[in-house]
Structure formats: C-alpha cells, structure tokens
Amino acid sequence: MTDQAHIEGWGRIPGPGVERFGENLDRLSEQPTLFRGLGRSYGDSSLPAASKPDVVNTTLADRVLAWDADTGVLRAEAGLSLYTMNRVFLPQGWFTPVSPGTQFVTLGGMVASDVHGKNHHVAGCFGQHVRALRMRVADGRVLEVTPTQHEDLFWATVGGMGWTGAILEVEVQLRAVSSPWIHQTTERVDNLADLVARLKEVSREWPMTMSWIDCLKRGKHMGRGIVYYGDWAKAEDAPAKFPPWSREITMPIDAPSWALNPLSMGLFNFGVYNSHVPKTKSGLVSPETFYYPLDMVRRWNRAYGLAGFTQYQCVIPDTAGIAAVVRFMEALTATGAASFLCVMKDCGPQGQGLLSFPMPGTSIAVDIPVKKDTAAIVAKLNALVIGVGGRIYLTKDRFTTPADFRAMEPRLDAFLEVRHRWDPERRFRSAQSVRMLGDPDLPGAA
Numbered sequence: 001m002t003d004q005a006h007i008e009g010w011g012r013i014p015g016p017g018v019e020r021f022g023e024n025l026d027r028l029s030e031q032p033t034l035f036r037g038l039g040r041s042y043g044d045s046s047l048p049a050a051s052k053p054d055v056v057n058t059t060l061a062d063r064v065l066a067w068d069a070d071t072g073v074l075r076a077e078a079g080l081s082l083y084t085m086n087r088v089f090l091p092q093g094w095f096t097p098v099s100p101g102t103q104f105v106t107l108g109g110m111v112a113s114d115v116h117g118k119n120h121h122v123a124g125c126f127g128q129h130v131r132a133l134r135m136r137v138a139d140g141r142v143l144e145v146t147p148t149q150h151e152d153l154f155w156a157t158v159g160g161m162g163w164t165g166a167i168l169e170v171e172v173q174l175r176a177v178s179s180p181w182i183h184q185t186t187e188r189v190d191n192l193a194d195l196v197a198r199l200k201e202v203s204r205e206w207p208m209t210m211s212w213i214d215c216l217k218r219g220k221h222m223g224r225g226i227v228y229y230g231d232w233a234k235a236e237d238a239p240a241k242f243p244p245w246s247r248e249i250t251m252p253i254d255a256p257s258w259a260l261n262p263l264s265m266g267l268f269n270f271g272v273y274n275s276h277v278p279k280t281k282s283g284l285v286s287p288e289t290f291y292y293p294l295d296m297v298r299r300w301n302r303a304y305g306l307a308g309f310t311q312y313q314c315v316i317p318d319t320a321g322i323a324a325v326v327r328f329m330e331a332l333t334a335t336g337a338a339s340f341l342c343v344m345k346d347c348g349p350q351g352q353g354l355l356s357f358p359m360p361g362t363s364i365a366v367d368i369p370v371k372k373d374t375a376a377i378v379a380k381l382n383a384l385v386i387g388v389g390g391r392i393y394l395t396k397d398r399f400t401t402p403a404d405f406r407a408m409e410p411r412l413d414a415f416l417e418v419r420h421r422w423d424p425e426r427r428f429r430s431a432q433s434v435r436m437l438g439d440p441d442l443p444g445a446a
C-alpha cells in the first residue's frame with residue numbers, strides 16, 4: 001500500500017488529503033471512504049471532502065476475475081482501465097459497449113459517472129450494460145448488487161458519483177465487433193443550424209456520431225464545425241492486420257497563462273476547420289483515432305496552465321428545438337470564454353441511473369479556462385439550461401451551485417432517498433457532494 005498527498009481533478013483543481021493505493025480493495029474499504037480511479041473527472045468529483053481527506057485510488061486493483069470469450073461477459077476489479085481492456089479484448093473481437101472520449105478511465109469510474117459515448121443514441125450509457133457490481137456499503141457489508149438484487153442501490157450507484165458506496169468489482173457485457181477497424185466519415189459544415197440538423201440526420205443512420213464546433217467564430221459562420229460518424233468495419237472490408245496503437249507523447253510542462261489566448265485558439269480552430277478538405281472525407285481509421293484523439297498527448301490538461309480549466313457540459317432537450325441549441329451557442333460565444341475544445345453529441349433516451357446525465361437532446365461540452373469570472377459564466381449558462389429543462393453532467397462540473405443543480409434535477413429527491421437508506425450518515429462523500437448536496441464537512445464528522 002502506498003500513499004500520495006497531491007490530488008487533482010482533470011481540470012487541475014487541487015484537492016486536500018491523502019490518496020491510498022493498494023491491490024486489496026476489500027481491505028482498503030473497511031472504513032467507508034471515497035473511491036477514485038484515474039482522476040479523469042474534471043472538477044471535484046473524485047476529491048475527498050476536507051473533513052474526510054482520505055481517498056482510495058483503485059488503479060492497482062485491476063485484475064480480470066472472469067472472462068467468457070464466447071459470450072463477452074467480463075468480471076474485473078474496479079481499477080481495471082479501459083486502456084488495458086482495449087489492449088486485451090479488442091484483439092479477441094470484443095470492445096466496451098460504451099466508450100468515453102478517453103481510455104484513461106477505470107471500470108469503477110465508468111459506472112460511477114454512468115459514462116456515455118458516441119453511440120448513446122443507440123446503446124445508452126455504460127450502466128445499461130453492467131450485469132453486477134460488488135460493493136462495500138456504509139454499514140460495512142460487501143454485497144452483490146444487480147439490476148434485480150438491491151435494485152434501488154444499483155440504479156443510484158450507476159451515475160451516483162461514488163456517493164452510495166465503494167464499487168469493488170464490475171461485471172459487464174462487452175460487445176462483439178466485426179473487425180478492429182472503424183469506417184469513419186467526416187463532413188465540414190459552415191454554420192450552427194446546419195451542423196445541428198446534420199448531426200441529428202446522421203444519428204438516425206449511423207451508430208457512432210459526434211461533432212467538433214468552432215465556438216470562437218462569430219457572425220454567420222458561428223458554430224461551424226465538423227461532423228464525424230461511423231461504424232465498425234465489416235471483416236471483409238477491413239485490412240487483415242490489426243490497427244497500430246498510437247504513439248503517445250507527454251505535455252512536458254504547464255503552459256504559461258498567456259499561451260492560450262483568443263488569437264492562439266482562433267488560429268488553431270481556423271487550422272482544424274480549413275484543413276478539412278475536401279468537404280467530406282471517408283476511410284478506415286483505428287479505434288484510437290476515432291474515439292481517443294485527445295489521448296495522443298498525455299497530460300494535455302497542462303496546456304491550460306496551473307489555473308486550470310473547467311469543462312461545461314449540458315444537454316439541451318429535443319423538446320426545446322434546434323433554436324434553443326442555437327441560442328445557447330450564441331450566449332456561449334458571446335461570453336468569449338470558450339476554448340478550442342467544443343463537442344456536440346446527440347443523446348438518446350434517458351437511462352435508469354437516478355443521476356445519469358443524458359436525456360433525449362443535444363449534448364454540448366466546452367472547455368473553459370478558469371478565470372475570475374468563470375463561476376458567473378457557468379451560472380449564466382446554467383440559467384439557460386434550466387430554462388429549457390436541460391441539465392449538466394456532474395463528472396465535468398466544478399462551479400454549479402446547489403440551487404441550480406436542484407432546479408435542473410427533478411430526480412434528486414429520489415436519489416437522496418435511496419442514498420439515505422443505504423448511508424444515512426453520508427459517510428461516502430466527496431468535495432463535490434459537500435458543495436452540491438450540502439454533506440457535512442466539519443472536522444471530525446463521521
């Protein structure tokens with residue numbers, strides 16, 4: 001077992017406390033303690049509360065416990081990373097049923113955030129494919145928790161940000177893929193309304209879709225961008241050889257605060273958009289190119305310097321119409337706060353996780369460098385989202401107030417009721433649950 005004192009969220013928010021690493025999660029969870037994986041949640045989700053500064057890092061507990069190569073059912077310890085899963089199971093013809101935009105996440109983190117991917121409109125969130133969890137709950141018991149056994153706890157834990165107990169093991173149904181290659185098409189679209197409409201259109205025909213948006217551009221080309229869509233290539237259309245794994249480089253230093261400025265980011269966006277010629281391109285790409293372009297530069301979060309950044313991610317419901325997406329993007333662009341990373345995805349039906357993020361609509365995720373006015377900008381964006389019945393994604397959040405969260409989350413009381421049943425003293429808590437749910441944070445609180 002080793003300890004580490006410096007803890008951060010991916011947006012560089014530093015946390016108080018001590019991170020305990022070890023291979024034996026049963027032993028590490030004997031006292032109810034917040035768990036964390038690879039720390040890819042952007043804000044304070046994986047940081048402990050100041051009153052309980054201990055957090056268990058699961059990444060050394062990454063054993064595969066059972067694997068059925070005929071059915072694709074995997075059972076593993078919660079610290080197994082998607083990076084390892086891809087290297088072990090993709091060569092055997094199996095892939096995660098749902099993938100976020102990075103493979104540096106653990107199984108436990110994927111369940112706790114109920115992650116969604118480019119296929120949400122056809123496959124839902126990760127939790128929908130989970131068959132069982134082995135969990136440590138607040139009274140000390142270790143339980144097998146499934147969609148039919150302790151059902152309330154299961155659906156509160158899926159997307160429940162670690163607030164209902166510690167996930168020790170995960171059993172999940174992987175999906176068979178016909179080849180390890182992806183057939184990708186990309187299309188350049190020169191304004192926002194057309195881009196949103198095109199994203200909806202391709203989502204009706206294709207299982208994997210997303211778009212990148214230039215949200216620094218103003219005027220009639222505001223929201224121009226590139227729509228990506230694809231599917232796993234059929235074996236007969238794919239090369240016989242396995243796609244190469246990407247070489248990784250690491251961002252060596254924290255960028256100085258002036259490096260990301262409107263000029264440098266505008267030039268970057270100009271380059272990405274204008275180098276996309278011809279307007280439509282198709283071809284076979286590796287899953288890493290398709291799913292994880294950001295992973296190619298390790299520690300890319302250093303580009304935002306020590307002040308860090310937040311990712312604002314919300315979903316604008318379909319019921320509000322494309323006009324609401326356009327209004328949101330106009331407001332975002334007008335703040336001048338957005339950086340070069342802005343991604344729009346189509347979301348399908350809401351899942352069963354009591355706090356799961358997606359609902360039918362358009363998800364917008366944008367990186368915002370942290371400055372003095374960031375909290376005010378988030379409040380402004382939240383007001384728009386609340387006004388149209390949307391919500392934000394907890395695993396990205398750092399600034400939303402409890403009042404705003406309650407206003408956008410009609411399922412909150414149902415979640416709190418289940419949590420209270422399993423953990424009345426709120427012993428599993430994080431910096432985020434203190435901030436958003438008002439959990440106790442006095443020194444010595446249980």
Ligand SMILES: Cc1cc2nc3c(=O)[nH]c(=O)nc-3n(C[C@H](O)[C@H](O)[C@H](O)COP(=O)(O)OP(=O)(O)OC[C@H]3O[C@@H](n4cnc5c(N)ncnc54)[C@H](O)[C@@H]3O)c2cc1C
Binds near residue numbers: 102108112
């Ligand atoms: C580049 C990038 C792209 C991303 N793209 C997407 C995307 O497309 N879709 C998406 O949904 N998300 C996306 N994310 C977010 C990411 O998938 C989630 O934050 C995920 O939870 C991170 O996993 P982790 O192992 O790093 O968890 P951490 O960040 O360490 O923890 C996240 C939460 O899970 C809890 N937790 C972790 N392990 C356990 C456990 N064993 N038991 C109980 N609770 C636990 C923590 O307490 C915390 O609340 C992206 C993040 C990055 C950095």
